[in-house]
Amino acid sequence: MSWFESLILGLVQGLTEFLPISSSAHLRLTAAFAGWEDPGAAFTAITQIGTEAAVLIYFRKDIAKIISTWFRSLYTASLRSEQDAKMGWLVIVGSIPIGVLGLTLKDQIEGPFRDLRVTATTLVVMGIVLGVADRLAARDEEGGRHRAVRERKTLRQLSVKDGLIFGVCQAMALIPGVSRSGATISGGLLLGFTREAAARYSFLLAIPAVLASGAFEVKDVVESPGHIVWGPTIFATVIAFVVGYAVIAWFMKFITTRSFMPFVVYRIILGILLFVLVGAGVLSPHAGESGG
Structure with a gap:
């Protein structure tokens, strides 16, 4: 990998990374369109550490309160009813599905799931799911102003069951094209949460999953040197951190007043275009894959 590629x-x-359009799919497609080798699951996992560092800094006050209250609640019973203590447990519970499936499906994640036809399918299907979830949220918000339908839930109403469902949605993002934020936000909207609540929990839930995945990949690369070029990878990780922080700040403001429909349209158009290019033979389903 060259410095320009990184x-x-x-x-x-x-x-x-933080937009509901799938970072893993775009990394895969960028390599395929440019004629580069697929950066691979290890590169993706390590650069995600950079974007997750942006989450840690942007939500640093929330995260500090959650971690502090959760730890103190382990030996102070009166704190166990505090929202921050509960959120600590809910992040742990929500992280279980992706941990189990990530280890179970590791070979598929690094192989068959990277087929461009799979990516095209998930871009379109999850785009439609996000669109449906967004319209339901918009209907509730509009109805709420006219006292017609249910009020959307906040994170204070998040239950263990909700956390597990969010976690299963996050685990779907192991397949390129699904999008971690897209899947979890869609799940949250379908569960009746506000856009802001769904996005905030989505970002918090991603922290242990992404950091664990990155650490796991770093361990594998250290044990099997030669599979990744460290200089360009670290450079890409720093770039991802800086850009990712700016995107989070913009996205959290965007969703308070705007719908997700622009992302829905983009996903569907990109997925259809990818199907056409693969079907016409312009792109191989395995274009850009390492060693191929």
Whole structure:
């Protein structure tokens, strides 16, 4: 991997990680369209550490309160009813599905799931799911102003069952094209949460999953040197961090007043275009894959 490739891939990672359009799909497609080798699951996992560092800094006050209250609640019973203590447990519970499936499906994640036809399918299907979830949320918000339908839930109403469902949605993002934020936000909207609540929990839930995945990949790379070029990868990770922070700040403001429909339309158009290009033979389903 060249330094130019790492610059472009770092930009792509930072721009797409927090938007519901799938960063892993865009990294895969950028390599395929440019004629580069697939950066691979290890590169994706390590650069995601950069974007997750942006989450840690952006939500640093929330995270500090959650961690502090959760730890103190382990030996102070009166704190166990505090929202921050509950959120600590809910993040742990919500992280279980992706941990189990990530280890179980590791070979598929690094192999068959990277087929561009799979990516095209998930882009379209999850785009439709996000669109449906967004319209339901918009209907509730509009109805709420006219005292017609249910009020959307906040994170104070998040239950263990909700956390597990969010976690299963997050685990779906192991397949390129699904999108971690897209799947979890869609799940949250379908569960009746506000856009802001769904996005906030989505970002918090991603922290242990992404950091664990990155650490796991770093361990594998250290044990099997030669599978990744460290200089460009670290450079891409730094770029992803800087761009990712700016995107989080913009996205959290965007969703308070706007719908997700622009992302829905983008996903569906990109997925259909990808189907056409693969079907016409312009792109191989395995274009850009390492060793192929």
